[in-house]
Amino acid sequence: MSLRHAVLGMLDEAPASGYDLLRRFEQAMSNVWAATQSQLYGELGKLEKAGLIRVHAEGPRGRKEYEITEEGRVELRHWLVEVKPNRSPRNEVLLRVYFLGSVSPDKAKEFIEYMGENSREREERLTELEASIDWGDDNAAQYGRLVLEWGKRFSAMSREWSEWAVKQID
Amino acid sequence: MSLRHAVLGMLDEAPASGYDLLRRFEQAMSNVWAATQSQLYGELGKLEKAGLIRVHAEGPRGRKEYEITEEGRVELRHWLVEVKPNRSPRNEVLLRVYFLGSVSPDKAKEFIEYMGENSREREERLTELEASIDWGDDNAAQYGRLVLEWGKRFSAMSREWSEWAVKQID
DNA sequence: AAACGCATGTAACATGTTACATGATTAG
């Protein structure tokens, strides 16, 4: 149930509409957690019914701005540090590497080079992002920087691995 | 539909029963792709109906050993290098880091230290695993080594990030 | 004979994706 907590976390920073949250899922959040529009609106409905968020203001075009409730904050803090993370890892690209023995070494190399290319691009995008963001010195932004740094290190590691791995084939 | 392809990949190495495959998902595969017993048996049924695998031998206790068909091999090779990977990343732990501003710096530090501890353990487990495996020099094992190395580098990177990140807080 | 491991399957539920559907407001 992490989508639920992603929403609570964002609303704990500031009130927002489903539409606002969707933008964040597509942008800043997209390296960490995904959500489709459909799923998001559904979850907002459930969260409201459960009393963890409430409509705080309505705007044009049926816009509903939600805010987190005290109950929601309690749930968020509980999840953040007390609930054991238990997602099973799923890495589709690495899964393919496992089975590259089923194609020719040339195709395998090509695939791993493609992985390296992706990592390089990701690395660049994150570096650009870092430069473009005006990091206020508020509390929340601090952790955004940590996540960004994680992404950069991850991309670098993946790129280096790809460079090493192509050399191992045959 | 990666579960499907994980199954095809394993059956392309050697025939196996659902039970055999489950063992692999729980062991070697667990760092890369997860599957529950329930899901696996369901998928085997679908794959058989679709003609991508077939029952190749039956054993005691209703054991059904499957083998991949030529059609299955075609599908596997197609997926391996021609289908664009499109899984959206989901990292529950990193999602929490994003929102650590909602708890005290002390609790945040504790959480990141816990992350580092996990990475260290994972690193050790993989190193032990590496030593314990008798790598035959067959084609398939080669790629298993690449995946293992990825895991080791990933764990090391996570550990180093954690060490760096705790120092950034406050 | 009991306990353990092998072996398969179903049902209910939760989560996530794709496609469809609708309409208001704002910018050019």
Next chain:
DNA sequence: CTAATCATGTAACATGTTACATGCGTTT
């Protein structure tokens, strides 16, 4: 006035999890 963007929602389907159910074969 027209296109883009804002804004919310539903339906059908695919994927994944937890719990339940059953029984055979082997080892102690």
